[in-house]
Amino acid sequence: MSWSWKSRRVLVLGAGRTGVAVANFLCARGARVVVADRKFPDSGGHALPQSAEPISEATALDLVSQVELVIPSPGVAPSHPVLRRARERHTPVWSEIELAFRELHVPLVAITGTNGKSTTTVLVGEILRAAGHRAFVGGNLGTPLIEAVDDPNWTIAVAEVSSFQLEWVEMFRPRVGVFLNLTPDHLDRYADLDAYGEAKMRLFARQDERDAAVLNRDDPWIWSRRREIRAVVRWFSLSSSAADAFADGTVVTVRGGPGSPWRMDLAPTALQGVHNRENAMAALLVARELGVSMDAASAALASVRPLPHRLEFVREWHGVRFYDDSKGTNVGAVEKSLLSFPGNIVLLAGGYDKQGDFRSLVPLLRERVRYAVFFGAAGPKWAQQVGANVPHTVVSGLKEAVREAARVANPGDVVLLSPGCASFDEFTDYADRGRAFRTWVEEL
Numbered sequence: 001m002s003w004s005w006k007s008r009r010v011l012v013l014g015a016g017r018t019g020v021a022v023a024n025f026l027c028a029r030g031a032r033v034v035v036a037d038r039k040f041p042d043s044g045g046h047a048l049p050q051s052a053e054p055i056s057e058a059t060a061l062d063l064v065s066q067v068e069l070v071i072p073s074p075g076v077a078p079s080h081p082v083l084r085r086a087r088e089r090h091t092p093v094w095s096e097i098e099l100a101f102r103e104l105h106v107p108l109v110a111i112t113g114t115n116g117k118s119t120t121t122v123l124v125g126e127i128l129r130a131a132g133h134r135a136f137v138g139g140n141l142g143t144p145l146i147e148a149v150d151d152p153n154w155t156i157a158v159a160e161v162s163s164f165q166l167e168w169v170e171m172f173r174p175r176v177g178v179f180l181n182l183t184p185d186h187l188d189r190y191a192d193l194d195a196y197g198e199a200k201m202r203l204f205a206r207q208d209e210r211d212a213a214v215l216n217r218d219d220p221w222i223w224s225r226r227r228e229i230r231a232v233v234r235w236f237s238l239s240s241s242a243a244d245a246f247a248d249g250t251v252v253t254v255r256g257g258p259g260s261p262w263r264m265d266l267a268p269t270a271l272q273g274v275h276n277r278e279n280a281m282a283a284l285l286v287a288r289e290l291g292v293s294m295d296a297a298s299a300a301l302a303s304v305r306p307l308p309h310r311l312e313f314v315r316e317w318h319g320v321r322f323y324d325d326s327k328g329t330n331v332g333a334v335e336k337s338l339l340s341f342p343g344n345i346v347l348l349a350g351g352y353d354k355q356g357d358f359r360s361l362v363p364l365l366r367e368r369v370r371y372a373v374f375f376g377a378a379g380p381k382w383a384q385q386v387g388a389n390v391p392h393t394v395v396s397g398l399k400e401a402v403r404e405a406a407r408v409a410n411p412g413d414v415v416l417l418s419p420g421c422a423s424f425d426e427f428t429d430y431a432d433r434g435r436a437f438r439t440w441v442e443e444l
Contacts, residue, residue: 003102005026005029005030005031006029006030006031007030007031007032008031008032008068008069009031009032009033009034009066009067009068010026010031010032010033010034010067010068010069010070010071011034011035011036011060011063011064011067011069011070011071011082012026012033012034012035012036012052012070012071012073013035013036013037013057013060013070013071013072013073013076013080013082013083014035014036014037014072014073014075014076015035015036015037015039015040015045015047015048015054015073016073016075017144018073018074018096018144018146019035019037019071019073020035020047020048021096021144021146021147022071022096022099022144022146023035023048023049023052024049025099025103025146025147025149025150027049027051027052028049028150033049033051033052033053034052034053034054034055034060034063034067035048035052035053035054035055036054036055036056036057036059036060036063036082037054037056037057038056038057040054040055040056040057041054041055041056057082060082061081061082061085064082064085064086064089064091065089065091067091068091068092069091069092069093069094070082070083070086070091070092070093070094071093071094071095071096071099072093072095072168073096074095074096074140074162074164074165075164077189078167093168094168094169094170095164095165095166095167095168095169096144096145096146096165097110097139097145097159097161097165097166097169097172098168098169098170098171098172099146100144100145100146100148100149101145101169101171101172101173102171103146103149104145104148104149104157105149106136106148106154106155106156106157107156107157107175107290108156108157108158108159108173108174108175109124109156109157109158109159109174109175109176109177109178109286109290110139110159110160110161110172110174110176110177110178110203111124111158111159111160111161111177111178111180111282112160112161112162112163112166112177112178112179112180112200112203113178113179113180113181113182113200113216114180114181114182114183114185114330114332114333115180115181115183115275115328115330115332115333115336116180116181116275116276116278116279116282116336117140117141117160117161117162117180118140118141118160118307118310118327119275119276119279119306119307119310120160120178120180120279120282120283121137121139121141121158121159121160122137122141122304122307123271123279123280123283123300123301123304124137124158124283124286124287125137125158126300126303126304127283127284127286127287127292127296127297127300127301128156128158128287128290128292129300130292130296130297130299130300130303131287131292131293131296131297132296133155133156134153134154134155134156135154135155135156135157135158136148136151136154136156136157136158137158137159138157138158138159138160139158139159139160139161139165140159140160140161140162140165141159141160145157145159156290159174161203163186163190163196163199163200164186164189164199166199166200166202166203167199167202169202169205169206171206172202172203172205172206173206173207173211174203174207174211175211175212175290176211176212176213176214176286176289176290177203177204177207177211177212177213177214177231178213178214178215178282178286179200179201179203179204179213179214179215179216179222180216180278180279180282181216181219181222181278181332182196182197182200182219182221182222183330183331183332183333183335184196184330184331184332184356184357185329185330185331185332185354185356186354187354187355187356188354188355193221197221197222197225201225201228204228204229204230204231207229207230207231208230208231209230209231209232210231211230211231211232212231212232212233212234212286212289213226213229213231213232213233213234214234214235214236214282214285214286214289215229215233215234215235215236216235216236216237216278216282217235217236217237217239217240217243218237218238218239218240223235234256234285234288234289236278236281236282236285238274238277238278241253244256244285245281245282245284245285246281247277247281250265250266250267250277251263251264251265251266252264252266252277252280252281252284254281254284254285254288255288256285256288256289257288257289257291262284262288262294262297264280264284264297264298264301266280266301268302269301269302269304270304270305270306271301271304271306272306272311272340273311273336273337273339273340274336274339274340275311275336275337275339275340276306280301284297307327308324308431308434309324309325309326309327309430309431309433309434310325310327310328311323311324311325311328311337311340312324312325312434314437314438314441314442315441315442317406317441317444318411319410319411319412319413320346320406320409320410320411320412320413320414320415321413321414321415322414322415322417322441323337323414323415323416323417324417324434324437324438325337325416325417325418325419326417326419326423326430326431326433326434326437327430327431327434328418328419328420329351329354329419329420329421329422329423329430330354330356330420330421331356331357331358331360331361331420333418333420334347334349334361334418334419334420335360335361335364337416337418338361338364338365338368338369338416338418339364341368341414341416342368343367343368343370344368344370344410344412344413344414345368345369345370345413345414345415345416346369346370346371346372346373346405346408346409346413346414346415346416347365347369347371347372347373347390347416347418348372348373348375348398348401348402348405348415348416348417348418348419349372349373349374349375349382349418349419349420349421350374350375350376350377350378350379350382350398350401350419350420350421351375351376351377351378351419351420351421351422351423351424351425351426351433352376352377352378352421352422352423352424352425353377353378353381353421353422354421354422356420356421357385358381358382358385358386358420359385359386361386361420362386362389365386365389365390366389366390369390370391370413371390371391371392371393371405371408371409372386372387372390372391372392372393373392373393373394373395373401373404373405373408374387374392374393374394374395374401375394375395375396375397375398375400375401376396376397376398376419376421376425376426377421377425378420378421378425379394379395379396380394382394382420393408397426398417398426398433398436398437398440399436399440402437402440402441402444403440406444415441417434417437419433
């Protein structure tokens with residue numbers, strides 16, 4: 001599947017971490033690489049390898065006819081003029097994960113979904129490491145998958161993959177693919193939920209009966225597409241004991257492989273919340289599919305810690321517990337977080353609107369949220385859509401939201417930052433927002 005890259009001319013679109021990693025990989029193999037970015041020529045492309053040529057996006061449009069391949073960074077939408085021109089000219093377009101897969105020489109586990117991708121990816125990696133594998137863990141999570149290619153010591157790769165990355169795959173074929181859930185998100189990029197989901201389904205397009213697909217039985221959209229998948233389907237559920245993996249309270253039972261079923265109690269672990277039961281069941285099904293022992297899986301579950309900014313405890317202040325769920329950037333993530341607490345929640349929600357519809361949260365808001373503080377660019381929309389169902393305040397930014405939450409919270413309450421929106425109105429990303437939240441909470 002690997003190309004001979006010597007002297008091939010490749011256009012890399014976007015000079016973020018992924019674009020730079022791709023440029024480094026290709027230049028090391030003798031390709032003639034040009035990298036287009038909006039910030040060029042002002043920055044000069046200093047992060048790029050010396051042999052890569054930085055150009056402006058305007059210049060890139062005229063260059064499409066002179067290259068053999070275009071590799072866009074995940075944030076570049078299919079509507080971008082360069083990508084439209086490439087399609088018109090039938091110039092191949094690959095995502096970075098497509099390039100990486102064609103060069104990778106170890107089995108691949110790929111995990112997608114609206115929520116829980118990062119946690120599940122890390123958990124699968126820890127289970128495999130506990131079983132003695134040298135497991136690369138990355139992808140959309142942080143380290144681009146292409147960086148796994150040149151290290152001969154890896155025995156397996158585990159990658160979080162997004163719908164953006166899956167838009168441009170052809171041969172991409174994971175040994176095990178996982179689709180955790182699908183809820184409305186990125187509707188500023190996709191026409192509707194179906195278009196968003198179909199992009200994620202490309203994860204399974206090249207799989208066959210030698211591969212495995214791990215699916216969420218409780219997600220109606222995913223389950224309705226299961227017959228399109230040629231791989232062996234393993235499924236998990238919070239509601240059906242007929243599933244290959246199911247939960248009874250905090251105890252999960254996992255079948256779907258040789259030997260007796262596994263039974264594990266998540267209560268003693270750091271994997272709290274209903275969403276983490278789903279993540280754990282998915283990861284354990286991957287483990288059984290790959291022949292990992294129960295002892296290795298149990299050891300990993302006992303040692304793993306929640307990811308930063310995903311329902312992360314910050315501090316207790318005057319009997320009020322503060323939690324950072326800044327990574328909860330869509331409605332589905334907010335729902336899972338609200339389900340993780342029985343009630344007395346002071347919710348902080350808002351930020352940059354990705355055309356989400358918050359009205360589906362009304363039953364949970366009525367049941368579990370005592371007060372809400374809506375902030376940022378999307379604050380007024382939150383108030384307009386759900387404000388009639390919960391006492392609330394609208395403030396301009398997150399710092400004001402923290403102060404207002406501290407003012408209204410009572411001992412025993414949980415203050416939960418679960419924004420349901422992106423961060424770009426105030427911050428560079430969700431992690432920047434989470435760090436700011438922690439700073440302001442610690443300053444109380």
